[in-house]
Amino acid sequence: MTPGGPSGLDWFGEKSADFRGEILRDEPLARHTYYRIGGPAKLMLVPKSVEDLFWIHRGLKDSGVSFAVLGVGSNTLASDDGFKGVVIKLSKLDQSIEDLGESEGVRRIRCGASVAISTLLKRASTGGWGSFDLWTGIPGSVGGAVAMNAGTHLGETADILESVQIFDLKSGALTELSRKQIDFSYRVCKQVTSSTLVVSAVFKTRVEDPAKTLERIQATLARRKATQPIDKPSCGSVFKNPKEAGLHAWQVIEKVGLRGYQEGQAQFSDKHCNFIVNLGGAKAWQVRALIDEAKKRAHEKLGIELHEEVRSLGFK
Numbered sequence: 001m002t003p004g005g006p007s008g009l010d011w012f013g014e015k016s017a018d019f020r021g022e023i024l025r026d027e028p029l030a031r032h033t034y035y036r037i038g039g040p041a042k043l044m045l046v047p048k049s050v051e052d053l054f055w056i057h058r059g060l061k062d063s064g065v066s067f068a069v070l071g072v073g074s075n076t077l078a079s080d081d082g083f084k085g086v087v088i089k090l091s092k093l094d095q096s097i098e099d100l101g102e103s104e105g106v107r108r109i110r111c112g113a114s115v116a117i118s119t120l121l122k123r124a125s126t127g128g129w130g131s132f133d134l135w136t137g138i139p140g141s142v143g144g145a146v147a148m149n150a151g152t153h154l155g156e157t158a159d160i161l162e163s164v165q166i167f168d169l170k171s172g173a174l175t176e177l178s179r180k181q182i183d184f185s186y187r188v189c190k191q192v193t194s195s196t197l198v199v200s201a202v203f204k205t206r207v208e209d210p211a212k213t214l215e216r217i218q219a220t221l222a223r224r225k226a227t228q229p230i231d232k233p234s235c236g237s238v239f240k241n242p243k244e245a246g247l248h249a250w251q252v253i254e255k256v257g258l259r260g261y262q263e264g265q266a267q268f269s270d271k272h273c274n275f276i277v278n279l280g281g282a283k284a285w286q287v288r289a290l291i292d293e294a295k296k297r298a299h300e301k302l303g304i305e306l307h308e309e310v311r312s313l314g315f316k
């Protein structure tokens with residue numbers, strides 16, 4: 001902390017002239033999560049450029065306040081108590097998509113972290129960028145997809161990533177990492193920690209007849225619509241598949257009798273029971289209670305440990 005300077009959250013107010021992004025105070029996290037759940041963030045910063053990230057780095061260093069990172073909130077369960085520090089929301093940092101051209105049959109596409117996957121899929125279906133179909137139906141941001149190594153039955157982010165630009169909130173360093181320098185595993189990117197931000201990434205895709213890409217995307221969307229409760233707020237799959245048990249997480253939840261089980265307005269969906277849906281006005285503690293109940297029953301009845309895919313924000 002800088003001696004004599006503004007302290008705590010005041011730093012961000014007093015130095016705000018140097019910030020081009022948005023500063024929101026006591027901002028309900030329910031407005032920023034797909035679950036529509038979450039109490040207020042004391043301060044929310046929405047950076048619009050890399051310069052803004054350098055400013056945030058200085059502020060965090062000088063003020064010593066705690067912080068958390070949010071993409072567009074499609075895989076986040078925020079606490080009913082909100083968050084007492086700074087939430088950095090990366091929905092407006094970089095929304096650009098750039099075609100870097102083709103060589104040896106591979107086209108390279110640079111995407112800002114804030115690009116919505118649905119936007120990218122629209123571009124992919126007009127450009128015939130066939131490899132992006134593996135993200136079909138994932139509602140998050142490109143940065144979130146890298147951070148989560150998001151994927152579907154068609155593959156995962158690691159399969160198409162070529163390089164990533166990351167910003168370290170603690171050191172203030174902006175670094176480019178090649179695919180070889182990144183360790184991905186199931187829904188994990190080891191280099192994206194709680195204090196590193198994905199700024200942009202380069203992906204490689206095969207190019208094909210755009211009609212084929214569009215057809216596959218539409219078929220997958222139709223299949224997901226038929227099998228997932230996408231009409232209700234959720235975070236998608238709550239638990240990772242316990243692959244060592246040879247089961248899908250939804251099968252475990254079904255076996256322990258939790259399909260359709262409800263705690264207040266939170267429910268293990270009848271349609272796809274690895275989704276916990278918000279039936280209207282659900283609280284984070286109700287979602288947590290369902291998560292804990294599933295873990296307990298899976299352990300006691302089947303000897304299976306369930307691990308969360310959903311990320312928590314603001315829980316003690």
Ligand SMILES: Cc1cc2nc3c(=O)[nH]c(=O)nc-3n(C[C@H](O)[C@H](O)[C@H](O)COP(=O)(O)OP(=O)(O)OC[C@H]3O[C@@H](n4cnc5c(N)ncnc54)[C@H](O)[C@@H]3O)c2cc1C
Nearest residue numbers: 071072073074075076140141143144145150151198235236
């Ligand atoms: C209906 C529905 C269906 C879904 N289906 C799938 C699916 O098929 N496959 C799948 O993998 N996921 C799925 N998800 C989950 C979710 O969409 C993905 O995990 C997505 O990649 C999260 O992106 P986000 O921007 O919303 O991340 P957030 O929820 O905002 O954040 C999730 C995590 O990523 C971190 N993060 C986000 N952006 C950045 C960034 N730029 N830099 C550093 N860290 C960052 C956050 O700190 C947090 O730890 C689904 C969700 C819903 C609601």
